Amino acid sequence: MLKGKKGLYILLPLVLLIWGAIIYQVVDAFADEDPILTNAAIVNVKDIKVNERKAFTLSTVDRDPFLGTVYKPKKVTPSPTRRPKATSISWPSIQYKGVVSNGDATQAIFLVSINGTDQLMQLGETMADITLVNGDQQKIKTRYKGKIKEFTILSN
Incomplete structure (x- = not known):
């Protein structure tokens, strides 16, 4: 060196010299003067010819065009009857x-x-159809209409 x-x-x-060239190009790019x-030259534009599309129809396929076998549509089997789902329980705000x-x-x-x-509830106590099943410092388990749900303590 x-x-x-x-x-x-x-x-x-x-x-x-390098920084001067960079600054000149940036200032020149933002200049308001448009080139004259x-x-x-006057440009003549010709109309473009548009070909009209031909109409077509789709027909059903009787034979496979590659294998030559007869096309057999699949039979739709009715699905077995299903049991209705149990109604979901709308829990109160807890x-x-x-x-x-x-x-x-x-x-x-x-x-x-x-x-x-x-x-204020103790274990096993019921208020407004809600039974307190279990609890500790962090969470509680409650039962409402036969369903059990767990709630965690609110954070500040």
Whole structure:
């Protein structure tokens, strides 16, 4: 590599020249002046001929054109009757807000919001057709119309 001031004398003008060329091209690209055409030639445009499409029809296939075998449509078998699905249960709005206990899970009191009203419930207790089946610090299990669903504690 070049040593001393000799390298500075060569590289500095080279860098300035390159940056000047880049800045000139950017400024020139955004200039508002449009180029003026001096030799504008008149162009004659001929109409394009459009061919009209021929009509066609599709017919049924009697034979396979490649194998020569007779085409047999598949028979549609009726599906067996299905049992209607069980109606889905519309659960009320339930939110698990927390638990108060002295360390014994059987004596714990759970704070549960059912349809916007706060309820204090113990294990096995039923309010508004909702039974508290099981619970701990993080989640509770409730039963409503024979179905069990788990709810986790609300985060702040």
